[in-house]
Amino acid sequence: MEILEKSVKEIHGLLKNRVLKCRDLIIQTYKNIEQQEPEIQSFISLAKEESISRSEEIDRLYDKGEELPVLAGIPIAVKDNICIKGQKTTCASRMLADFVAPYDATVTKKLTEHYMIPVGKLNMDEFAMGSSTENSVFHTTRNPWSLDCVPGGSSGGSTASVAAGQVPLSLGSDTGGSIRQPAAFCGVTGFKPTYGRVSRYGLVAFASSLDQIGPVAKNVEDISCVLNAISGHDSMDSTSADIAVPDFTLCLGKDIKGLKIGVPAELFGPAINSDVRQCVINGLELLSKEGACWEEVNMESFPHAIETYYILSSAEASANLARFDGVKYGHRYHNAKNIKEMYKKTRGSGFGSEVKRRIILGTYVLSAGYYDAYYAKAQKMRTLFKLDFAKAFKKYDVLITPSSPTTAFKIGEKIEDPLDMYTADIATIPVNLAGLPAISVPCGFVDGLPAGLQVIGKAFDEETVLKVAYKYQQLTDFHKKKPKLLN
Amino acid sequence: MEFEPVIGIEVHAQLKTRTKLFCGCSTNSGEKRNSNVCPVCLGMPGALPVLNKKAVEYAVRAGLALNCTVKELSVFSRKNYFYPDLPKGYQISQFDLPVCENGSITIDVDNRKKTIGIQRIHMEEDAGKLIHQGSASIAGADYSLVDLNRACVPLIEIVSEPDIRSAREARVYVEALKLILQHTGVCDGNLEEGSLRADVNISIRPLGQEKLGTRAEVKNLNSFRSLERAATVEIERQKALIISGGKVVQQTRNWDDASQKTTALRSKEEAHDYRYFQEPDLIPLRLPVAMIREIKNSMPELPVKKMERYKADLGLNDFNSYQILVDCDMNRYFEECLLIKEDIEPSEICKWILGDLNALVKDGNSSFSECKVTPEKLITLVKLIKSGKISGKIAKEVIKKMYETGADPENIVKESGVEQISDTDMLQAAVDKVLAANPDVVLKIKAGKTNSANFLMGQVMRETRGQAQPDLVRKLILDTVNKG
Amino acid sequence: MSLTMKDLEQVLSLANLDVEPHEKEIYLDQLTNILEQMETLGKLDLEGVKPSAYACEHSTFLREDIVKQSAVSLEKNAPEWELNSFRVPKILAD
Structure with missing residues (x-):
């Protein structure tokens, strides 16, 4: 158990000095997974055999004294919407329950290049649509801090597995907060890079203009290590940016004297749980003691985050999910008399209710007669979000907000009321609309449940975000707290 | 009443690239079914399109050849509809911001020059191919097979203005387009094999009337002959319909070469609503002026x-x-x-x-x-x-x-041994022999009837089994006769 | 602009989604609520604001025209596979 609590750099040191065998590390990882899994249920599938044989290969390399990357031999779990060749990629959907990915996502290739070991695929809301991981066709993942609470979503498996000590690292995807909100709920650190920083090739698309893959870890330093490995331009993804990738660990530990922090007033109002708000304010005060200064800023677009986001993301999703038609792969309704019936019954029985709701909404807002009223308006609204951020970043280096308006809610509490569920993302959505980098770090506890603080940065300025978050974790120990678990 | 046909033509031309529009698969679709496919053109979950540079160059080349304005900014959109030959459930196509606009070509219709406007040229991906089983056509088929080798093959669609006024003009216009596309190396222009496809939009209106009539779109034109013929037949059909008090319905009609008729394709169950929106996976295409200039300078x-x-x-x-x-x-x-x-x-x-x-x-x-x-x-x-x-x-x-x-x-x-004999000595012997055998002809020549030399030439050619050089033989005959 | 059952059915047909009749009622209800919230955008004056379709627009990346064959096994994932093709039911309804 203890070994997985160490940082990536510490584990690397042990592996390199051969104090620890990679094989033992992986065996221990599966022990932890199997121990916690009956209660937490973070995973959809495991790749135990492949992982152990891979760990043996890596041991041989270490034995030979080869200079290996810092992440070599470290286990990582991957959200089940990222393709790993030869393994199931289900998106937690009946539609893809038996789909075996015939190719590797670019991030998967990068993990392999860094000799990392993908130990299994993580639970999520179906096609990443949701904020609680309750929309998985397989099972609901539970919050390690309180088993009757949700872990957040959609990357609930990614954050719960790290919080429960099953794995030291995981990958998630973030379209409207799907890494940061569950990171806040589970008391772990989760990062959404700038749109275009990490290739989306092989990430099953939800909303292409918003989706971004990012890491989940116990602390900022580990986040930086993974970010180093997965970032960079990819000739398979036209939206990936051809911008130099710095070493993200170099910015850590730098001081924050004179740092200017903007604090969006709209995310400190009545919509935010007052205790959560207080945790964040405490954090701001700690940072100001280190020489940063902060002030309120008005972000007038923010109150329209949900409308803008749900129109745009559902519209894109309605097209992205049209490929699931029962023709080439995945679930199919057999015995249909004709193609139209096959389509309707395949899709009707293959998608869960939240996915269908979004497809309906997305189809509606794009359809003739409604496009201008909804879709075109939302696109204009998106511009206003970008302008608000651009204006704020002329004055401030980062913005700080709560990651989520509340702490984790109870399983089943919001599942009947989609609109209520959507409000869980009000703090994270604006960041995706503008394509910015942002991190969620644990910033305290409310009734025993973790709260998260979000640091938002300028596009492609991940370094400042990481620097601030790292400083914050030097000043606090919330990220070191562990849930009381079985065994 | 006299009617005037108004015709606009949409031509789909397959670009002569090695690879598909958005992936590195070969455009060769003649191979084994579903062999030139990859996650991208199969519409696998998570796969993303990346635009082919050569396809862009060819589209721009076509635009320049057709006197279009090449847009420095153009955008790809998703055209959403379900069909088994469309793997992603949408076609990536240019919609409101195509790569080329406002062109024209001048055609020569039976020695009369006429300029036809080109509204736009846009890039798009082709769909796959359906093979219907149990019947030759879709209508009677029990089921169908899908081959995606052709999916994502690059096309340009060239949309003409409704400037065409006869079936003959329609044919000449498409012939002229074909020639331009072939000579610029953009498309191999084969109507029979479908690398060039023309859909003809036809309406008629009383001569002198401004307002356009309702149009029908005629498809399945596999040769220039059928194109001209189909247009003629469709114009006549519409005329007859209107004269008999009927109305032209907006529809797609299929040309059948065997019966020489156009027939309405079964109307779709629901009206199309393609729900176009900008393709978020492809950032808008910005063509640097320098690149357009370079393409212009290297135009065939x-x-x-x-x-x-x-x-x-x-x-x-x-x-x-x-x-x-x-x-x-x-x-x-x-x-x-x-x-x-x-x-x-x-x-x-x-x-x-x-x-x-x-x-x-x-x-x-x-x-x-x-x-x-x-x-x-x-x-x-x-x-x-x-x-x-x-x-x-x-x-x-x-x-x-x-x-x-x-x-x-x-x-x-x-x-x-068919080399011509141009050896004078050798030929002189043959000439002497022929002259000796035909004294009467020699006399005629001497009398000024030089045409008679042709007869003697024939004789010499026969002597030499056709290998004598005719001019030389003629000269030798005349010289010898005159000397003698 | 409130969503009617007819609108919903039209959308379900466009999106090719089969939904049980009782589910339709629930969807209609939920979507009506959602659209009501969405309509707050309708009240904003967005005249003259440019629409954004992208998070950020960097320069266009173009691929060279070089063949890269990738062997993908299709049969394993195909619901119905026949003569190296995906088999689908008849396209025209009776």
Whole structure:
């Protein structure tokens, strides 16, 4: 158990000095997974055999004294919407329950290049649509801090597995907060890079203009290590940016004297749980003691985050999910008399209710007669979000907000009321609309449940975000707290 | 009442790239079913499109050749509809911001010049192919098979303005487009094989009326002949319909070559609502001015310019200039000949290509690009004629052998002993012999009837088994008669 | 602009989704609520604001025209596979 609590750099040191065998590390990882899994249920599938044989290969390399990357031999779990060749990629959907990915996502290739070991695929809301991981066709993942609470979503498996000590690292995807909100709920650190920083090739698309893959870890330093490995331009993804990738660990530990922090007033109002708000304010005060200064800023677009986001993301999703038609792969309704019936019954029985709701909404807002009223308006609204951020970043280096308006809610509490569920993302959505980098770090506890603080940065300025978050974790120990678990 | 047809044409041209529009798969769709496919063109979950640079170049080239404005900014959109040959459930196509706009071409319709406007040219991906089982057509099929080799193959759609006023103009317009696309290397322009597809939108209105009538779109036109014929038939159908008090319905009609009729395709269950929106996976295409300029500078010679050059510089007549141009393969062959022709007259080369060689290629169901008579060998043959080594008549036999075996004309001439006799001494003997045997003819010539020499020439040619050089024989006959 | 059952059915047909009749009622209800919230955008004056379709627009990346064959096994994932093709039911309804 203890070994997985160490940082990536510490584990690397042990592996390199051969104090620890990679094989033992992986065996221990599966022990932890199997121990916690009956209660937490973070995973959809495991790749135990492949992982152990891979760990043996890596041991041989270490034995030979080869200079290996810092992440070599470290286990990582991957959200089940990222393709790993030869393994199931289900998106937690009946539609893809038996789909075996015939190719590797670019991030998967990068993990392999860094000799990392993908130990299994993580639970999520179906096609990443949701904020609680309750929309998985397989099972609901539970919050390690309180088993009757949700872990957040959609990357609930990614954050719960790290919080429960099953794995030291995981990958998630973030379209409207799907890494940061569950990171806040589970008391772990989760990062959404700038749109275009990490290739989306092989990430099953939800909303292409918003989706971004990012890491989940116990602390900022580990986040930086993974970010180093997965970032960079990819000739398979036209939206990936051809911008130099710095070493993200170099910015850590730098001081924050004179740092200017903007604090969006709209995310400190009545919509935010007052205790959560207080945790964040405490954090701001700690940072100001280190020489940063902060002030309120008005972000007038923010109150329209949900409308803008749900129109745009559902519209894109309605097209992205049209490929699931029962023709080439995945679930199919057999015995249909004709193609139209096959389509309707395949899709009707293959998608869960939240996915269908979004497809309906997305189809509606794009359809003739409604496009201008909804879709075109939302696109204009998106511009206003970008302008608000651009204006704020002329004055401030980062913005700080709560990651989520509340702490984790109870399983089943919001599942009947989609609109209520959507409000869980009000703090994270604006960041995706503008394509910015942002991190969620644990910033305290409310009734025993973790709260998260979000640091938002300028596009492609991940370094400042990481620097601030790292400083914050030097000043606090919330990220070191562990849930009381079985065994 | 007199009616005027109003016709607009949408032409889909397959771009001659090696790879598909958005992935590295080969565009060769003739291979085993579903063999040239990858996660991208199969619409696998998580796969993303990346635009082919060459396809962009070709689209711009086509635009420049058709006098369009090339847009520095153009955008791809998703056209959403379900069909089993469309793997992603949407087609990536340019919608409101196409790569080229506002062009035109001038066509020559039976010696009358006419300019047809080009509204736009946009890029899009092709769909896959359906193979219906249990019946030849979709209607009676029990089920269908999907082959995605063709999915994502790059196309441009060229949309004309409704400037066309007759079936004949429609045909000439598409012929002219084909020629331009072929000569710019953008498309191989094969209507029969579907690398060029024309959909013809036809409406009619009373002559003099401004307002357009309701149009029908005619599809499945696999040759220029059927295109012209289908347009004629559809115009007549609409006329008859209106005269009998009926109304033209907006619909898609299928041309059937066998019955020479257009028939309405089954109307879809629901009205189309393509829900176009900008493709978020592809950032808008920004074409730097320098890139457009570079494409402009490297443009192959357009057919119109080429024809002018053939007439002015090479002295070819109208007919031959066009004929030597219209088949791209043949034209390339001709151009290669011009490069090595030395002092040979272009019209002489043109004559051989359009005549004997073309006949041989056609009979052999072959093409000029795979012809064993290389341009070098053809030039050698023409030189043999010019230098008097062989006669034109013999050359016709030689080129046949060259076509069959690929042998050098010089070798064929040597081996078969058909070289022309230009040795004066040898010929003089034959002339003397013929003159001695025909004293009466000699007298006629002496009396000034030089035409009678033709008879004697024939005799000499027979003596020499056709190998004598005719001009020389004639000269020898006249000289000998006059001396004597 | 409230969503009617007819609108919903039209959308379900466009999106090819089969939904049980009782589910339709629930969807209609939920979507009506959602659209009501969405309509707050309708009240904003967005005249003259440019729409954004992208998070950020960097320069266009173009691929060279070089063939890259990738062997993908299709049969394993195909619901119905026949003669190296995906088999689908008849396209026209009876």
